[in-house]
Amino acid sequence: MKDAVERWIDTQKKKLQKAPVTSEDLDALRDCLQEPRQQVLYLYSKSTNMRSPIASWSLCDPTKPQEPTLPSQERPYASVLEAMADGWRVVQFPISKLYRYEEVDNDYLGYEFVLEKWI
Amino acid sequence: MTDVKPTMTDSDVMDFVAQGYVLLEGIIGEDFNRQCDTLPPGNANAFITSDAFIEEVLLHSELAGVARSLLGENFRLPNGGHHHFYEAPHFGQTWHSDGLSGSGYDVTNLQCYYFPHAVEIEDGPTMILPGSHCRAVDREAIAHYGDVLGQVSLTVPAGSVALTRYGIWHKAGPKTNNKKRSMIKFSYYRTSPPVRDWKIDATEMPAYQNRARLPYVTEVESYRDRVRRERTWDWLCGANT
Numbered sequence: 001m002k003d004a005v006e007r008w009i010d011t012q013k014k015k016l017q018k019a020p021v022t023s024e025d026l027d028a029l030r031d032c033l034q035e036p037r038q039q040v041l042y043l044y045s046k047s048t049n050m051r052s053p054i055a056s057w058s059l060c061d062p063t064k065p066q067e068p069t070l071p072s073q074e075r076p077y078a079s080v081l082e083a084m085a086d087g088w089r090v091v092q093f094p095i096s097k098l099y100r101y102e103e104v105d106n107d108y109l110g111y112e113f114v115l116e117k118w119i
Numbered sequence: 120m121t122d123v124k125p126t127m128t129d130s131d132v133m134d135f136v137a138q139g140y141v142l143l144e145g146i147i148g149e150d151f152n153r154q155c156d157t158l159p160p161g162n163a164n165a166f167i168t169s170d171a172f173i174e175e176v177l178l179h180s181e182l183a184g185v186a187r188s189l190l191g192e193n194f195r196l197p198n199g200g201h202h203h204f205y206e207a208p209h210f211g212q213t214w215h216s217d218g219l220s221g222s223g224y225d226v227t228n229l230q231c232y233y234f235p236h237a238v239e240i241e242d243g244p245t246m247i248l249p250g251s252h253c254r255a256v257d258r259e260a261i262a263h264y265g266d267v268l269g270q271v272s273l274t275v276p277a278g279s280v281a282l283t284r285y286g287i288w289h290k291a292g293p294k295t296n297n298k299k300r301s302m303i304k305f306s307y308y309r310t311s312p313p314v315r316d317w318k319i320d321a322t323e324m325p326a327y328q329n330r331a332r333l334p335y336v337t338e339v340e341s342y343r344d345r346v347r348r349e350r351t352w353d354w355l356c357g358a359n360t
Binding site: 059109 | 208255266269335
């Protein structure tokens with residue numbers, strides 16, 4: 001939060017040389033003062049290796065309006081590692097022993113990594 | 120149903136075994152599609168068992184031909200069904216299979232989705248996951264699954280019907296507009312033991328020719344898929360009954 005407010009101040013200082021602070025600028029300041037909120041990203045990797053390709057994904061983002069969004073076939077990241085490079089932190093690794101199957105029957109798609117960002 | 124002719128070849132049946140569904144696009148006539156406009160949401164037993172529905176939909180040569188191919192002689196017509204109707208925007212359903220379905224290698228019924236209107240992506244089309252029909256699933260435990268590589272949104276012209284193995288994972292997709300979207304769901308049932316009596320060129324039963332790995336499938340799962348497909352193929356041919 002502190003970093004965001006400092007950035008806002010720096011921006012406004014520069015802007016004030018040409019134009020006054022507006023209502024929209026103050027709304028942006030209010031946004032900066034919000035407590036950080038957690039984004040959660042589920043990535044289903046094709047193995048427990050973080051370099052494996054992604055088979056399925058789901059993003060839970062409380063910072064955006066909660067409204068229907070169209071399905072997509074565009075993976076947000078090619079791998080868990082790529083997501084980490086973009087600032088996502090892994091909060092749950094797949095536990096191999098949970099991915100059990102009996103003979104050839106199973107009930108899962110991929111290996112579930114749970115990642116988070118605080119924004 | 121002895122007068123219904125099978126329409127699928129060995130290769131078509133092998134495709135179904137791998138994918139878990141057959142899609143027939145735009146087969147039902149527009150006159151009958153429009154008769155569905157006044158159907159209320161919910162239970163549609165009376166409509167589905169009406170003479171008009173039986174003649175125009177259930178016994179349509181292409182649709183019944185698939186049912187005949189996969190369910191054998193004397194397959195049973197649906198005795199009811201459901202009208203899934205959406206109008207307002209919504210988030211869509213979560214992935215699920217119906218009932219206690221999903222495991223096993225038999226094909227004892229075909230669950231069908233009939234779309235009397237054209238369906239666009241914004242209309243919240245039914246979505247299916249090809250190849251998921253042999254995976255038993257706890258629907259509450261996968262409610263957080265989102266997009267899956269290889270998922271199919273059934274964006275189809277009016278009068279289309281998808282026939283699925285009962286256990287296939289499916290859901291109503293997210294809907295972002297206020298357009299009416301109808302899907303009439305019903306099932307055909309097998310009444311006789313499986314026999315390879317669809318359209319065949321040679322009497323000798325061919326071995327299953329494996330199909331491509333589906334996009335979401337892991338390495339080891341592709342081996343399991345092959346075994347599952349071979350078992351389903353053998354079962355349908357009556358080789359292990």
